[in-house]
Amino acid sequence: MHQFRYVGNKLFCEGVAIETLVKKFGTPLYVYSQGTLAGHYQKLDAAMSGVDHLICFAMKSNSNLSVLRTLANLGSGFDIVSDGELHRVIKAGGDPRKCVFAGAGKTASEIEFALKQNVYAFNAESEPELERINTVAARLKKIAPISVRVNPNVEAKTHSKITTGTYEDKFGIAFEQIEGVYARASKLKNLRLRGVQMHIGSQITETTPFEQAVRKMLPLVTKLKARHALEFFSIGGGLGIVYKPALASGSEAWWKTAAAKNILTPQKYADRLLPLLQPLGMKILMEPGRFISGNAGILVTHVEYVKRTGRKNFVIVDAAMNDLIRPAFYEAYHEILPLAKKNAPAISSDVVGGVCESGDYFCKDRPLPKFVAGEHLALMSAGAYGFVMASNYNSRPLTCEVLVHGKKFAAVRERQAMKEIWSGEQVADWLK
Numbered sequence: 310m311h312q313f314r315y316v317g318n319k320l321f322c323e324g325v326a327i328e329t330l331v332k333k334f335g336t337p338l339y340v341y342s343q344g345t346l347a348g349h350y351q352k353l354d355a356a357m358s359g360v361d362h363l364i365c366f367a368m369k370s371n372s373n374l375s376v377l378r379t380l381a382n383l384g385s386g387f388d389i390v391s392d393g394e395l396h397r398v399i400k401a402g403g404d405p406r407k408c409v410f411a412g413a414g415k416t417a418s419e420i421e422f423a424l425k426q427n428v429y430a431f432n433a434e435s436e437p438e439l440e441r442i443n444t445v446a447a448r449l450k451k452i453a454p455i456s457v458r459v460n461p462n463v464e465a466k467t468h469s470k471i472t473t474g475t476y477e478d479k480f481g482i483a484f485e486q487i488e489g490v491y492a493r494a495s496k497l498k499n500l501r502l503r504g505v506q507m508h509i510g511s512q513i514t515e516t517t518p519f520e521q522a523v524r525k526m527l528p529l530v531t532k533l534k535a536r537h538a539l540e541f542f543s544i545g546g547g548l549g550i551v552y553k554p555a556l557a558s559g560s561e562a563w564w565k566t567a568a569a570k571n572i573l574t575p576q577k578y579a580d581r582l583l584p585l586l587q588p589l590g591m592k593i594l595m596e597p598g599r600f601i602s603g604n605a606g607i608l609v610t611h612v613e614y615v616k617r618t619g620r621k622n623f624v625i626v627d628a629a630m631n632d633l634i635r636p637a638f639y640e641a642y643h644e645i646l647p648l649a650k651k652n653a654p655a656i657s658s659d660v661v662g663g664v665c666e667s668g669d670y671f672c673k674d675r676p677l678p679k680f681v682a683g684e685h686l687a688l689m690s691a692g693a694y695g696f697v698m699a700s701n702y703n704s705r706p707l708t709c710e711v712l713v714h715g716k717k718f719a720a721v722r723e724r725q726a727m728k729e730i731w732s733g734e735q736v737a738d739w740l741k
């Protein structure tokens with residue numbers, strides 16, 4: 310399905326001109342395509358159909374209730390990292406029994422809530438955590454389903470802030486220690502060893518690191534399955550997406566050309582991994598976040614000023630790093646497109662926000678059509694790790710989010726009212 314495209318010279322999301330949404334909801338504005346979300350989920354689901362599997366959408370990438378509901382309606386489970394995320398799943402009508410609870414810092418109260426909601430498994434990341442889960446479960450007279458996150462120590466070839474599967478990272482338990490950990494965990498009475506998990510990093514754009522990690526894990530998983538009657542093997546998330554060019558990605562024609570190019574597609578992923586996974590005879594869990602949500606959203610912003618200094622052309626927009634922090638945080642690339650296509654000559658530009666930080670930029674020295682104040686532009690592929698990382702820094706309200714479905718659209722999160730920014734704060738009595 311082809312979801313963000315120009316119709317004439319106007320940028321559309323599915324059947325709706327983005328311009329229409331800007332008039333109605335203002336900017337900055339996140340716009341999500343339901344068809345793209347569903348399409349990516351279904352593509353991966355179909356590619357993995359050769360094995361009993363469950364996709365647990367990594368909702369930390371985008372946790373809007375309507376995004377979750379879209380995926381829950383397709384049968385998706387969720388990879389959660391806090392009790393707040395579990396509350397969101399329930400609120401959105403998702404099934405806690407299809408949730409896996411990840412994260413290295415689970416508190417006792419989070420564990421209690423997740424146990425009461427009967428999550429599918431806790432992905433434990435340390436032995437003290439296993440002991441804590443056991444203690445909480447004993448107190449509640451419950452048996453906690455467990456898997457341990459294995460750090461397979463493979464290089465994922467991605468940005469250092471999103472690699473997780475080497476011994477330099479805080480995640481999981483070292484490969485060599487896993488058998489001992491399972492043996493000790495099997496003696497904890499209120500745990501049920503249900504599976505084993507790995508996740509090597511994010512935005513991985515080739516199949517080789519996944520294949521290397523799975524190959525390394527296979528003998529271990531086989532042994533653990535035999536010893537502890539494990540039911541599932543979670544191969545994590547991390548499937549990368551195309552940030553450039555962002556426009557076409559998602560159409561059937563695009564997937565066909567992507568298959569011929571050096572682009573990770575669900576089919577290539579499945580072709581490499583299924584022959585390795587099928588002989589295990591286990592349920593395979595996946596935890597993709599970005600792959601499902603990344604290309605499904607854009608951030609639309611208004612050009613406030615164009616400022617030329619010495620050598621530079623600054624395009625100052627009304628979105629900023631508090632709305633989309635990825636460029637500042639990960640040096641991430643987002644394609645920038647005008648809402649109304651223009652023939653203006655390209656000029657080297659920095660697109661920046663109004664926050665008082667020199668890290669507050671969306672691109673530097675990029676050839677872009679010459680923008681003028683009053684125009685709008687779209688930061689593409691902002692559906693993952695976009696709004697979820699937004700903050701009120703500089704006391705800027707959280708933006709509005711809109712979901713588009715064909716010709717229908719709805720604000721799925723209202724723009725934050727100014728007074729909500731300080732709701733919950735007060736002036737201490739003695740200052741009055």
Ligand SMILES: *Cc1c(COP(=O)(O)O)cnc(C)c1O
Binds near residue numbers: 369388512596599
């Ligand atoms: C963040 C994370 C994911 C999702 O990563 P993506 O790159 O968005 O697919 C999956 N599993 C775990 C354990 C994670 O921490």
